[in-house]
Amino acid sequence: MANPPASQSDRPNATKNRRSFFAALAAITTGAVVVLTPLAVGVVTFLSPLLRKRQSSTVRVALLAQVPDDGLPRYFPVVADREDAWNRYPQQRVGGVYLVRQADEAAPTAFTAKCPHAGCFIGYAAGADHFQCPCHTSAFKLDGSRVRGDDEVSPRDMDQLPVELRELQLASGETATEVWVEFIDFQTGHKQPIHTT
């Protein structure tokens, strides 16, 4: 309080003005560097999830013998290694698929259980003639198409996953067939299936 601030009339002259302009500029720049450096470093770390790519894994979901060719969906959990930041969980349930095999078809069709609308888990009650999503009640026929077509809240039919049959050679000399599925995660809400990776 001993030194009150300079009054308007004590304003510095033009030279001083130029000098103080540079001083102000320098002060602002220095201050900005001091504040923005830690902020920028924080932001970079914060953005790091954008740099991480996820790859869809191809996983064994069932034996072919477990999928009778009666055209009815059967649910199988998808078990794969899962990483979460500093943890690695070996052989975790990471999602689910419905396998449907029509009469005389060699390979089943695989549908991911994730709803194309908002990502809920589509349900299937044994014996029912359609799949039903519990969230916004989208319904799908057993071939994955939407029951009410474009009137359904889901923007597209259920997402299909590539299926591969692999022969398993046993020690006994016998063979068994396994169903492998590429477990792709799709973006929700679009007319076209787009991978999230």
Place this chain on the structure above:
Amino acid sequence: MSAIRTIVDWLDDRAGVRELVNEALYESVPGGSRWRYVWGSALVMAFVTQALTGIFLWMAYSPSTQTAWESVYYIEHEMAGGWLLRGIHHYMAQMMIVLLAIHFIQVVWDGAYRAPRELNFVIGLVLMLVVLGLSFTGYLLPWDQKGYWATNVGTELASQAPIAGVALKKLAVGGSDYGHHTLTRFFALHAGVLPALLVGFLVLHIMLFRRHGLHAKDRNRAPDTTFWPDQVLKDSVASLGILAAVLALTVWKGAELMAPADAANPYDAARPEWYFLFLFQFLKWFPGELEIWGAFIIPGIVVAVLFVMPWIGRSKAGHLLNVALMGVLFGGAAFLTAQALYDDNFAAWNEKTEDNAARYEASQGFLDAKQEAEHEARRVIELARSPAKIPPTGALTLVYNDPYLQGPKLYKQNCAGCHNYADPENSDLRWAYLVNKNPSAPNLFGVGTRKWISGLLDPKQIVSAHYFGYAGSPFVGDGDQTDMVDFIQESLSEDLDNEQRQAIQTAFKKIAAALSAEARLPSQAEADARDAEMITEGRALLTGGLADLLESGTSCTDCHTFGEMQDIGSPVLDDYMSRRWLLDFLSNASDERFYGELNDRMPAFAPHDDLRLNQLDHKSLELIVDWLRSDWYRPSQDTDASETANP
């Protein structure tokens, strides 16, 4: 007194305390203090409550996928007063939304947004968005099924936002999938970023409010007064009322904690908190790609309109338009909320007809899922409270290793297609979904108990659908394996006199006890120990003694192995229905110890040494077997044990 005065003088000299206090307390209230002015202060009180309870919750909360649910469980169920702390935080959060709505309605109704208060109205809206953000982020933090799946829908929708949606979701979630970093980020937002924003904007809001003065409804209603003490008293009484309501809700309902979040086990009854329910319902109106209208464009336009309300409301007509808009907005939200609740509870409030079948089933699915989730939550909490506590891998491990929770699920997938599971005498709603009305195999309820085996040894019951009388059974009528049924029915044929009948029935009772003792069921351990004598007699009867009583002159071991090996395709009775026996039986019922080649229907679930070929892994079999044998952790067992340990 003079000492206090000296201190105040000293502080005033250095910090101008008296002026600050004066400014804070002696704000003019034109037209006198009124109850209708309490809402702003009530909101500040609500926020202070959230900050206080939040900080103490923070001291006990641990954001990671293995510790979030666990630490919230610990707060809720183990820490002294934790349930109250969490309950207050939970219900005051909801109360804040209600207060915000009231505050907003009042400001718009009174036209209190007009110049020079436009900026403060805008700041108020920012505060409202921050509070909604706090609600959204807070819902996930307990990491229970409800919060996890509801928030999942929210972030999934965010990913559909035009242009940056996918990146936005990734940043919010901290990666492609929910995990540790979803929690750390949501928590940082919830406890750090958003509260800081809220405090900052709240300070501006109150500063501007003081600058403009109170927007008095009727300046001439009563003599002017000051904020302290008249209005402060009214504000405090209102705040007390709000706190009382929050406490009442906490005591009455408590803050819910569902089972721990499980990415592989969807929660079909996932719904957002009630105040977001109208948005949830709104989405059902937009099929296909129109969803973007329901999720972003229309809500975006609505929020934008809210922000320009002060400018729309400059004229009288504009103000009326604002009031009308607000009416439509709140009316619409109320309607959508009611519709969402009605849709979900449709099955509880209506009869099923042909026309409403789809709607009814969707609602029934919701109600069932909700009930099951509540049942599961109670069980996990029971397990977490056990002396073994929660393992370092988290509470999900408890869920996955519990026969009581996993047994019925595995049973439904693998067994319920053929077997019934129902108490023939009482219907137990817990297992209603496992009832098979057209079984093609025996009822497995209480398998191995004395009662179950007694039924098998009863001439009437053995031919009922609960045992061998199901449709297409090879054990009855024209079947090719009727020996067992014939044996039981002939042993207790109608021709017997009462005395003989009684003697044989007593013998069967003893045999049932002896066979059941082979199962070594934990639920029957006491009875087995008590009836040791009867069991010894029963063993003697089934290994030959019975033959002396029966006209046929045979006993159980003429067909079944019991100690001595028989080789005619009848199940071995040594360790009958014990854990080991059942595991082996489920692995391969066609093994010569069981039905051998006569097995015509029971799948072999794990007959191969090469584990890749088996339908079920060992752990799943164990869970099914333990559940069938009612061998799961019960809290009472444990109190018994500790009582005996500390007499």
